Amino acid sequence: MKEKLWNHITTVRKQSPLVHNITNYVVMNNTANALLAIGASPIMSHAHEEMVAMQQICNSLVINIGTLDTYWVKSMHLAIEAANKNKNPWVLDPVGAGATPFRDEVLSELLNLKPIAIRGNASEILALAKHNKTQTKGVDSTASSLDAIDAARFLNKQYNAVVIISGETDVIVSDELEVKLNNGNLLMTKITGMGCSASAILAAFLAVIPESAEAAVAATALISIAGEISAKSCDGPGSLQVSILDKLHSITENEFLKHLKIEN
Amino acid sequence: MKEKLWNHITTVRKQSPLVHNITNYVVMNNTANALLAIGASPIMSHAHEEMVAMQQICNSLVINIGTLDTYWVKSMHLAIEAANKNKNPWVLDPVGAGATPFRDEVLSELLNLKPIAIRGNASEILALAKHNKTQTKGVDSTASSLDAIDAARFLNKQYNAVVIISGETDVIVSDELEVKLNNGNLLMTKITGMGCSASAILAAFLAVIPESAEAAVAATALISIAGEISAKSCDGPGSLQVSILDKLHSITENEFLKHLKIEN
Amino acid sequence: MKEKLWNHITTVRKQSPLVHNITNYVVMNNTANALLAIGASPIMSHAHEEMVAMQQICNSLVINIGTLDTYWVKSMHLAIEAANKNKNPWVLDPVGAGATPFRDEVLSELLNLKPIAIRGNASEILALAKHNKTQTKGVDSTASSLDAIDAARFLNKQYNAVVIISGETDVIVSDELEVKLNNGNLLMTKITGMGCSASAILAAFLAVIPESAEAAVAATALISIAGEISAKSCDGPGSLQVSILDKLHSITENEFLKHLKIEN
Numbered sequence: 092m093k094e095k096l097w098n099h100i101t102t103v104r105k106q107s108p109l110v111h112n113i114t115n116y117v118v119m120n121n122t123a124n125a126l127l128a129i130g131a132s133p134i135m136s137h138a139h140e141e142m143v144a145m146q147q148i149c150n151s152l153v154i155n156i157g158t159l160d161t162y163w164v165k166s167m168h169l170a171i172e173a174a175n176k177n178k179n180p181w182v183l184d185p186v187g188a189g190a191t192p193f194r195d196e197v198l199s200e201l202l203n204l205k206p207i208a209i210r211g212n213a214s215e216i217l218a219l220a221k222h223n224k225t226q227t228k229g230v231d232s233t234a235s236s237l238d239a240i241d242a243a244r245f246l247n248k249q250y251n252a253v254v255i256i257s258g259e260t261d262v263i264v265s266d267e268l269e270v271k272l273n274n275g276n277l278l279m280t281k282i283t284g285m286g287c288s289a290s291a292i293l294a295a296f297l298a299v300i301p302e303s304a305e306a307a308v309a310a311t312a313l314i315s316i317a318g319e320i321s322a323k324s325c326d327g328p329g330s331l332q333v334s335i336l337d338k339l340h341s342i343t344e345n346e347f348l349k350h351l352k353i354e355n
Numbered sequence: 356m357k358e359k360l361w362n363h364i365t366t367v368r369k370q371s372p373l374v375h376n377i378t379n380y381v382v383m384n385n386t387a388n389a390l391l392a393i394g395a396s397p398i399m400s401h402a403h404e405e406m407v408a409m410q411q412i413c414n415s416l417v418i419n420i421g422t423l424d425t426y427w428v429k430s431m432h433l434a435i436e437a438a439n440k441n442k443n444p445w446v447l448d449p450v451g452a453g454a455t456p457f458r459d460e461v462l463s464e465l466l467n468l469k470p471i472a473i474r475g476n477a478s479e480i481l482a483l484a485k486h487n488k489t490q491t492k493g494v495d496s497t498a499s500s501l502d503a504i505d506a507a508r509f510l511n512k513q514y515n516a517v518v519i520i521s522g523e524t525d526v527i528v529s530d531e532l533e534v535k536l537n538n539g540n541l542l543m544t545k546i547t548g549m550g551c552s553a554s555a556i557l558a559a560f561l562a563v564i565p566e567s568a569e570a571a572v573a574a575t576a577l578i579s580i581a582g583e584i585s586a587k588s589c590d591g592p593g594s595l596q597v598s599i600l601d602k603l604h605s606i607t608e609n610e611f612l613k614h615l616k617i618e619n
Numbered sequence: 620m621k622e623k624l625w626n627h628i629t630t631v632r633k634q635s636p637l638v639h640n641i642t643n644y645v646v647m648n649n650t651a652n653a654l655l656a657i658g659a660s661p662i663m664s665h666a667h668e669e670m671v672a673m674q675q676i677c678n679s680l681v682i683n684i685g686t687l688d689t690y691w692v693k694s695m696h697l698a699i700e701a702a703n704k705n706k707n708p709w710v711l712d713p714v715g716a717g718a719t720p721f722r723d724e725v726l727s728e729l730l731n732l733k734p735i736a737i738r739g740n741a742s743e744i745l746a747l748a749k750h751n752k753t754q755t756k757g758v759d760s761t762a763s764s765l766d767a768i769d770a771a772r773f774l775n776k777q778y779n780a781v782v783i784i785s786g787e788t789d790v791i792v793s794d795e796l797e798v799k800l801n802n803g804n805l806l807m808t809k810i811t812g813m814g815c816s817a818s819a820i821l822a823a824f825l826a827v828i829p830e831s832a833e834a835a836v837a838a839t840a841l842i843s844i845a846g847e848i849s850a851k852s853c854d855g856p857g858s859l860q861v862s863i864l865d866k867l868h869s870i871t872e873n874e875f876l877k878h879l880k881i882e883n
Binding site: 589 | 864
């Protein structure tokens, strides 16, 4: 599988998919830059009037509820409907699932609209599956990704979506495979929006790679390895945020394969 | 007092308070990163439907009117009411006070809802106290912090809040103390949102430290010293913004105490 | 003309115009920092209630439709009306022109409100002029700036605005001059919001320099040269974004004139 993963990364670079992001205010700049760095093209847009037209020119969609409100929830529904009609894959990032009843109601509705993939931290995946073994601490996770594997399997079966649990170990769960990635660095948890960037990168990969589970592994490995390499030479979370963008852009096959720590 | 200040910094690192931010679009990313860097957890949220629930899981609240509109003003009121009910402290950052009548009306209402602390630049503090000796220049200050001490004392008495004037000299005014901090660096005025980060950091400290005036001194000293140290080795405002996040995360007791320039 | 361009840069540094930005969520932080770096003062504001008052204290206005919705479109109209009344120049950045019918309708209306300058990439300028020789790819350009010169001339005649086409070669088109700038670096296209910063910088220059075409050349040259110099020593798009802010702040007359590659 290792060589295939790198091929997927080059496919994104060559095909440069256009990814429509309905995401939160906190991470928009970094998410757009992460997409540009991997060779994709970002567009951020939420006006009800243009959700259908946007999905006609875009190749995929990210729905991230980080700073949701009712206007944006309506935008999400309009964009998802258009994405589904155009057979554009869409990714759900359930930021802060379990934090408030409002988020959970919105997520219940979104889950039924057939995301191709769901990516969250362990607390969020547990909350989505209503495995209430954990308490969400805002948008950070208080659980380990390994604790959420059953919840991920449940979501995968129930909604037929690839599920990615981000954490010290990233876990990718689909019908076909269950993969653990032991890349990344703890300092990545001290930067806001790493997970949001991971979801957007995922949407770029899913736009151009038909094998969705493999695409999810490649996308997840890419950002985790970029973070791991960058963390070695940075001075803290500020410079890590900057270096990850540099590394997403410059990473070579050798670097990628040398660092990849995959269990399947 | 010096040793106490460092203890407060370690308390925040250990207890990692969850801070609810209703803040402006410009600074959300940096504010979230500043909170993560000091060891706190940020959440940004403004949906009316979740203001009450958010304050049930959060430890404090920041209200920053930088890019206000009527929807967000209503969010602020809902969140403050819930914070007050839960005895969560909340901080007011009156960005651009005095710039428009709309801001001043909104601020008049917010002031009456009992912020535990108010942090602004001299122009904003003067405008809040209706000491119209100054003209606001957008969100930058045209007055010196020392010119605003009377206004700060007035606000402290009137609203029973700790008042922090940011500037070349930072001034903290409470019932119990009046402290001047001569830290920081002029280049910090060339980065947007330094004050906004200071207010959010303040909310993190107030969440876990009962002595609110001391908490304000510690929070203010932390960001000013981080900026001062970072400015020495950076190449301009872009790299300073990055380095401050690194330094907020890595600063040691020795560094902090060595640089602290406090008058009380 | 070369010496005049540097004079314009120092004029902005000395007069520090206050620029009102109605811009998109993605770039707000960087745009504010770019304005601070060149010596101007930014304010971001969109509340209907304060558009008139804001234009009374500001010196110019940027209208950027990157993440528009109906509320913000109304803000734009209110601010433009107030700007025109106060004889404050305003700049139009037609982000994603041609991407959706909604954007094109909004842009049709805005064009008629007399922007002093219009800045976009080639795809956007072609779409604005309804020269449908190109397809917009989200917010990136698929056309070369040289392909859009006729469209720029048409827009200049039709709306009496200076038109700036950003690209590998930047082209400035006005009644009086037509200038090509061969500065910049390809890596700048891998950072989000470079064009948005260019538009905001343009608004700062137009606020204090009566010769609008020359102001446009100076503003465009400044960011392109800052990018070109920064690209030489950066490690990728993340560090380039940071370095450009440093260089906008520190650039000297010697550096500027040495790098300037102008054809007129």
